[in-house]
Amino acid sequence: MSTNAAIRNPRRPDLRALPAKTVGELDDRLHSAGPLRSLMNKVFPDHWSFLLGEVALWSFIVLLLTGTFLTFFFDPSMEEVTYNGSYAPLKGMAMSRAYESSLELSFNVRGGLIMRQMHHWAALLFMAGIVLHMLRTFLTGAFRKPRELNWMIGIMLFWLAFLEGFAGYSLPDDALSGTGLRIANAIILSVPVVGSWASSSLFGGEFPGMLIIPRMYIAHVLLIPAILVALVSAHMALLLLQKHTQWPGPGRTNTNVVGERMVPRYAAKMGGFFMLVFALIAVMGGLLQINPIWLFGPYEAAVVSAASQPDWYVMFLDGSTRLFPAWEIRAFGYTLPALFWPTVVLPGVLTILPMLYPFLEARFTKDKQSHHLLQRPRDVPARTALGAMAVTFYIVLLLSGGNDVIADKFQISLNAMTWAGRIGLLLLPPLAYWAAYRICLGLQQHDREVLVHGVETGIIKRLPDGRFVEVHQPLAAADDHGHGELEYAGWTVPKKMNRLGALAPTVRGFFFPIEKPAPRPALSRPAEAPVSPAVTPARQEIESGRR
Amino acid sequence: MSTQTTSRPAATGPAEPADPATARFELVREGARQDGVEIVHYEPRFPVPGTRAERRVERTIAFFFLLTALAATAFLAVFIWWPWQYESGSNLSKLYTPLLGLTLGITLAGLGIGVVIWGKKLLPHEVAVEKRHIGSSSPQDRLTTAASLVNAATETGIGRRPLLRRTLALSLLPVGGVAVAPLVGGLIQDPHRDGMLMHTGWDPKKNGDRKVRLVREDMTPIRPEDISVGGQITVFPGIPEGRTNKYADSPTLLIHLREPDAARARANTGRIPINKDAMYGNFVAYSKICTHAGCPASLYEQQTNRLLCPCHQSQFDILDNAKPIFGPATRRLPMLPIELDSEGFFVARSDYPIPVGPGFWERS
Numbered sequence: 001m002s003t004n005a006a007i008r009n010p011r012r013p014d015l016r017a018l019p020a021k022t023v024g025e026l027d028d029r030l031h032s033a034g035p036l037r038s039l040m041n042k043v044f045p046d047h048w049s050f051l052l053g054e055v056a057l058w059s060f061i062v063l064l065l066t067g068t069f070l071t072f073f074f075d076p077s078m079e080e081v082t083y084n085g086s087y088a089p090l091k092g093m094a095m096s097r098a099y100e101s102s103l104e105l106s107f108n109v110r111g112g113l114i115m116r117q118m119h120h121w122a123a124l125l126f127m128a129g130i131v132l133h134m135l136r137t138f139l140t141g142a143f144r145k146p147r148e149l150n151w152m153i154g155i156m157l158f159w160l161a162f163l164e165g166f167a168g169y170s171l172p173d174d175a176l177s178g179t180g181l182r183i184a185n186a187i188i189l190s191v192p193v194v195g196s197w198a199s200s201s202l203f204g205g206e207f208p209g210m211l212i213i214p215r216m217y218i219a220h221v222l223l224i225p226a227i228l229v230a231l232v233s234a235h236m237a238l239l240l241l242q243k244h245t246q247w248p249g250p251g252r253t254n255t256n257v258v259g260e261r262m263v264p265r266y267a268a269k270m271g272g273f274f275m276l277v278f279a280l281i282a283v284m285g286g287l288l289q290i291n292p293i294w295l296f297g298p299y300e301a302a303v304v305s306a307a308s309q310p311d312w313y314v315m316f317l318d319g320s321t322r323l324f325p326a327w328e329i330r331a332f333g334y335t336l337p338a339l340f341w342p343t344v345v346l347p348g349v350l351t352i353l354p355m356l357y358p359f360l361e362a363r364f365t366k367d368k369q370s371h372h373l374l375q376r377p378r379d380v381p382a383r384t385a386l387g388a389m390a391v392t393f394y395i396v397l398l399l400s401g402g403n404d405v406i407a408d409k410f411q412i413s414l415n416a417m418t419w420a421g422r423i424g425l426l427l428l429p430p431l432a433y434w435a436a437y438r439i440c441l442g443l444q445q446h447d448r449e450v451l452v453h454g455v456e457t458g459i460i461k462r463l464p465d466g467r468f469v470e471v472h473q474p475l476a477a478a479d480d481h482g483h484g485e486l487e488y489a490g491w492t493v494p495k496k497m498n499r500l501g502a503l504a505p506t507v508r509g510f511f512f513p514i515e516k517p518a519p520r521p522a523l524s525r526p527a528e529a530p531v532s533p534a535v536t537p538a539r540q541e542i543e544s545g546r547r
Numbered sequence: 548m549s550t551q552t553t554s555r556p557a558a559t560g561p562a563e564p565a566d567p568a569t570a571r572f573e574l575v576r577e578g579a580r581q582d583g584v585e586i587v588h589y590e591p592r593f594p595v596p597g598t599r600a601e602r603r604v605e606r607t608i609a610f611f612f613l614l615t616a617l618a619a620t621a622f623l624a625v626f627i628w629w630p631w632q633y634e635s636g637s638n639l640s641k642l643y644t645p646l647l648g649l650t651l652g653i654t655l656a657g658l659g660i661g662v663v664i665w666g667k668k669l670l671p672h673e674v675a676v677e678k679r680h681i682g683s684s685s686p687q688d689r690l691t692t693a694a695s696l697v698n699a700a701t702e703t704g705i706g707r708r709p710l711l712r713r714t715l716a717l718s719l720l721p722v723g724g725v726a727v728a729p730l731v732g733g734l735i736q737d738p739h740r741d742g743m744l745m746h747t748g749w750d751p752k753k754n755g756d757r758k759v760r761l762v763r764e765d766m767t768p769i770r771p772e773d774i775s776v777g778g779q780i781t782v783f784p785g786i787p788e789g790r791t792n793k794y795a796d797s798p799t800l801l802i803h804l805r806e807p808d809a810a811r812a813r814a815n816t817g818r819i820p821i822n823k824d825a826m827y828g829n830f831v832a833y834s835k836i837c838t839h840a841g842c843p844a845s846l847y848e849q850q851t852n853r854l855l856c857p858c859h860q861s862q863f864d865i866l867d868n869a870k871p872i873f874g875p876a877t878r879r880l881p882m883l884p885i886e887l888d889s890e891g892f893f894v895a896r897s898d899y900p901i902p903v904g905p906g907f908w909e910r911s
Contacts, residue, residue, distance in 0.1 A: 037581075037582060038582045041578065041579045041582040041584045041675075041677075042677070043584055043675045043676070043677035080791070086632065086634070087633060087635075088635045094791075106633075107632075107633035108632070108633065110626070110631050111626060111631075111647060113644045114647045114648055114651075117644070117648075178792075179842055179843075182795075182840070182841045182842060183841065183858060185841060185905075186839070186840040186841040186904070186905035187840070189905050189906070189907040190905065190906065191908075192908050194908075195907050195908050196738035196739075196744055196907045196908060196909060197735070197736075197738055199738065199907075200737065200738035200740075200743065201734045201735045201736050202734070204734075204736060205736055205740075205743065206743040206744075206795070206796075207795055207841075208792050208795055243677070243679055251587075251676065254681065255678065255679050255681050256676050256677060256678055256679055257676070257677040258674060258675070258676050258677075259674075259675065259677075260672075260673050260674070260675055261579065261584065261586070261673065261675050264670055265666050265667075265670040265671070265672070266666075267666075268662050268663070268665055268666030268670060269663055269666045269667065271662055272658075272659045272660070272661075272662035272663030272666060273659065273663065274659070275655045275656070275658045275659030275662065276655070276656060276660070278655045278659075279652045279653075279654075279655035279659055280652070280656075282648055282651040282652040282654075282655055283648050283649065283652030283656075284648070285644075285648050286644055286645050286647050286648005286649055286651065286652065287645050287648050287649065299792065300792065301792055301794075301795035301796070301798055301836070301843065302781050302783070302790075302798030302843050302845070303843065303845075304842055304843045304845060304858065305857065306846065306857045307857070308842075308858060321840065321859050321875060322859045322860055322874070322875060323875075324875050325875070326874070326875050326876060326877040327877070328878070328906060334908055334909065334910075335906045335907065335908060335909075335910045336908070337877070337905065337906030337907065338839075338875055338877050338906075339839065339840060339875070339905065339906070342875075370681055370682060403860070404857065404860060414860055415873055418860060418873070
């Protein structure tokens, strides 16, 4: 590698050989060439649904970046101060130092407001990414053996992110978040036997006390993020170890991964996608106001405003709290508050049930095999229907979390909204199960139908006896009746003629063609759907109709 | 570096083809094979460099990179020179955050779109197949690892040395406590200390055994004539810090009922021993802290005499001891017994007779 220049003058460093020399020296010490190549050669299968988890990952990185900035200015202190900053409507008000520093961050720090808003939007996007990623993992069966552990880590990540979001949302100590914290206190109090002890220990005495904001701060910036980072790393490590799942398709089996290597193309797409997620958060943080704490005022125990809604990912629990009937159990001098069921038991069930689901499914289907090929939701109607049921349950709760706003905007009685939510929560999920199951079966049937009869061409043929029949394009060699014998391969069945490449390719170019149209095949007739010989005569009539 | 190159085994592949790029790709393919990856299809997007179509893609990408350069410059300019200090009223400073968001968004999106197009349109399209090692470790690995583990366990003799086993278990039990106690012990607070769950700022003990006055937000006391008929006001205990969050369970709603309503309310309070005589004239005072989750149940519907909690929509009937009539709340809002002191100001005759706010286990 040494060039002539270096030989001529050994004391003069050869700059061109420097990178290679550095890399060589590094490898002498780290022995990293092999692992690095192996990493670059990791094969990624591609599908749009695999992006959802990436949305969560990139949002998390934006959260770490913006959050670090916010810690430079936020002061998690409950010390009472009198506001004398630049936001006139609050001047002279008594408030906690935490709230004051949040106001300063919004008004008196250059670029502070956009950082705050980006942080908040990124948190909402993070949760949305997690939930959608979880749904696709569930509906496609990606959680099956051997990936049960990663599925469980994912559920832990969801709840940790939930807690992290709630803690962050509570820090500014404004009227809205203080009310949220008060409800959290009531939830802790509702736990049997240890509730009041847990509450007074967490708050360092009576609600709200002076300690909760500093404690939540350290949980929000150190404790929970550290666990999140560790779990995200474990999530990724297991992904590397077990490799990606993939959709079925040509050449794809349970024992391979078909796609493209990470470097260079996949890495470029991933990096670009990170920038796009970042861009979306930046635009939202700049243009869409979120959590305008200065409008809410400082937290005071006696103050609340109508339409107090938490962030969207907490809203389903708010909804369950609103819908649960007033069933308090009082016996032997002890009380079990109604609040316990929708806010402690329900989240508990929602943690344990999904964690066990992979094992329950394996048990019920007696399927102990390892699976690396995804399933189309339609091919597993029972699981898809369960998913639809869960989503419906969730949506009813989510809407009920804002039922006062819905009642207000649509002029509906609030009580009617609550009752609609209660009845809907019991009736709609089974209905959704049934509907999803039927839809899955219908889609399956249609797939089989196309495999047997072929694709609808849209061509109607009139037979000599006057009957009209639709012409189908068989997907493979057909028998005398036009019936094929194709096995369903677990992947998309083409259902339109242009999916078969039947139509002439489009000419590229937006304003003007940038390439010459492909030469048409030298046929007596213009290029058209290459339908099977059995139906060729039908074309004549259609063409004559067009001319 | 040079010595390393020579010492490395030569790549197995076609020997020295004329084109160095082909030779390099053969190395890439061989490396991939060693990682269990077979590149089965590798197709440059533009086999002939410099065609019109390729230049068009390049121009598109360049456009987005230029956009990024422009937007990034604009971002910096806005960040530095735009008036950013908050001023009330409609002025340029209101545009600071939106402009930052817009320019930063375009900066990042331009970069992102450019890189994605580069990847999708210029980089070669490939199909690679990676082998997947399905199932468990090899039987040999399993056997040897299990043997090592069992051997280690046997060597300790934990199975045949019951004395060690038992004393170890005995010693580890409290050690678990030692690990947890210092971390958790300092946090634990007795919820029954000073009756914090049972008493509020209205307790005369907080006021040197004198009855506590009902005061407004500005700590001024209240006379009956201060509240119009049908009106309501949030009151706080008239003690130092009485209206701060230190007494977060003390805020109370004082309501001046209309005559017929007051008669009904009086009849109803008579039915409940702890609320008997809690009214003063046509005035009632209920805890503002919802018995469901502790939000202020503060939306007073004058026409229907209902209190609504905006958090979870529990509704309470003012005329019937603040009984919950809809929503998730299960218990009445506690009623504060009120009277007038010698100067004619409202005072609380005693603390709330029952604990205020959300339910908990020890609450009978």
